[in-house]
Amino acid sequence: MTTFFVNILALGTLFSSVFAITSKNPVISIIFVIATFVQAAGYLIFIGVNFIGISYIVIYVGAIAVLFLFVIMMINIKLTDILETGNQYTKNLPLALAIGSLFTYVIFTIIPFNLNNVPALSLISESLINLNSLILNSNLISKDFISIIVNAYYNLSLSDINITDFTQIETLGYSLYTYGAIFLIILSVILLLAMLATIIISRSNK
Amino acid sequence: MNLSLFLFLIGILGFILNRKNIILMIIAIEIMLLAVTLLVLISSYSFDDNVGQTFSIYIISIAGAESVIGLSILVAYYRLRGTISLRT
Numbered sequence: 001m002t003t004f005f006v007n008i009l010a011l012g013t014l015f016s017s018v019f020a021i022t023s024k025n026p027v028i029s030i031i032f033v034i035a036t037f038v039q040a041a042g043y044l045i046f047i048g049v050n051f052i053g054i055s056y057i058v059i060y061v062g063a064i065a066v067l068f069l070f071v072i073m074m075i076n077i078k079l080t081d082i083l084e085t086g087n088q089y090t091k092n093l094p095l096a097l098a099i100g101s102l103f104t105y106v107i108f109t110i111i112p113f114n115l116n117n118v119p120a121l122s123l124i125s126e127s128l129i130n131l132n133s134l135i136l137n138s139n140l141i142s143k144d145f146i147s148i149i150v151n152a153y154y155n156l157s158l159s160d161i162n163i164t165d166f167t168q169i170e171t172l173g174y175s176l177y178t179y180g181a182i183f184l185i186i187l188s189v190i191l192l193l194a195m196l197a198t199i200i201i202s203r204s205n206k
Numbered sequence: 207m208n209l210s211l212f213l214f215l216i217g218i219l220g221f222i223l224n225r226k227n228i229i230l231m232i233i234a235i236e237i238m239l240l241a242v243t244l245l246v247l248i249s250s251y252s253f254d255d256n257v258g259q260t261f262s263i264y265i266i267s268i269a270g271a272e273s274v275i276g277l278s279i280l281v282a283y284y285r286l287r288g289t290i291s292l293r294t
Contacts, residue, residue, distance in 0.1 A: 010209045017213060017237055021220030026229045033233055040240060043209070049247050052262055059266055064236070064273050071277045072229065075284045096222040100215060107211055168259075175260050183260075187267050194271035198278040 002046055003123050009043040026072050034065045051169050207248060214241035226292055228283075232276045239269040 013036055020032035037060040044053035176184060217238035224230040243262045250258020284290050 013209065014212055014216065017216045017220075020237070021216060021224065021230065021234060026227070029230060029233060033236065036237065037240065040244060044244070044247060047248070047251065049251050049259065052247060052259055055263075055266070059270065060236075060240075064270060067274065067277060068229070068233070071281060075281060075290065077229075077290060092223050092225055096219050099222060100219055103215055103218060111207070171256050172259050172263075175256050176263065180260050183264055187264055191267060191271055194274050197275055201275075201278045201282050 006043060006046050007123070009039045009046065013039045013043060026077065027069070030065060030068050030072065033068075034061050037061060037065070049168075051172060207245065210241045210245040210248065213244065214238055217241060228280060228290055228292055232273060232280070235276070236269065236273060239265060239272075243269075 016032045016035040016039060020029050020036060023029045023032060037056060041053040041056040041060075044050075044056065217234045217240075220234035220237065221231055224234070243265045246258045246265070247262050250256070250261075280290060
């Protein structure tokens with residue numbers, strides 16, 4: 001059941017990111033970006049990274065997507081200015097093909113493609129193995145097989161069970177405040193500089 | 207791991223194919239940062255390590271600062287030129 005949801009969320013992430021980069025209207029594109037981030041956060045929560053998944057929804061949907069929407073509503077965009085049609089669009093297509101093929105070549109040279117990495121295919125093979133052992137010795141329809149089905153339906157995920165267990169956040173805070181403290185200070189300086197830069201850039205100079 | 211690699215590829219293609227729409231270029235950068243963070247998180251979780259979650263917090267904060275500066279540059283550009291089209 002968890003594997004099924006993880007597959008659905010991964011597929012939804014890919015499809016909504018494709019829709020986000022190909023849609024004409026920027027507001028629709030922002031909506032699909034929000035869908036991408038929510039589905040990626042759901043993916044993280046389902047595989048067990050709870051705190052980062054929830055903070056993804058808080059930071060991206062609550063802050064960054066609202067910032068994008070605010071900027072789009074504030075400036076007056078004519079849709080004919082930012083659309084590129086026909087000849088203008090296909091001019092970039094050879095560059096995109098070259099960079100995409102180079103990227104996939106480099107990645108799959110470093111990491112060879114393995115069918116065990118794809119969860120849907122490994123799910124099919126596992127169910128085939130289960131079915132095979134079921135047919136071969138038929139007295140296996142007993143406590144084992146029933147317990148497998150019951151566990152698949154009722155043992156939903158780790159995030160449901162561990163909702164009051166704060167060990168992940170505890171270890172995160174421990175590492176963030178001990179050996180990662182200097183990075184945290186540098187990060188706060190970077191955020192302060194970002195705030196100052198925004199104020200200075202958008203100040204109206206009269 | 208395949209999910210984050212394909213998401214990064216989608217981000218690169220969105221950055222290249224839309225050379226005129228600057229909002230969509232910033233969105234593509236956000237998608238690429240999401241892919242990198244997913245790769246770091248998934249591999250560190252499968253190695254049962256804690257450093258990946260710490261670094262993902264740093265990456266998320268840098269992504270927030272980057273998108274804020276990009277959008278403020280966009281607003282200043284619109285105020286100077288009256289349009290946000292990159293190609294005249």
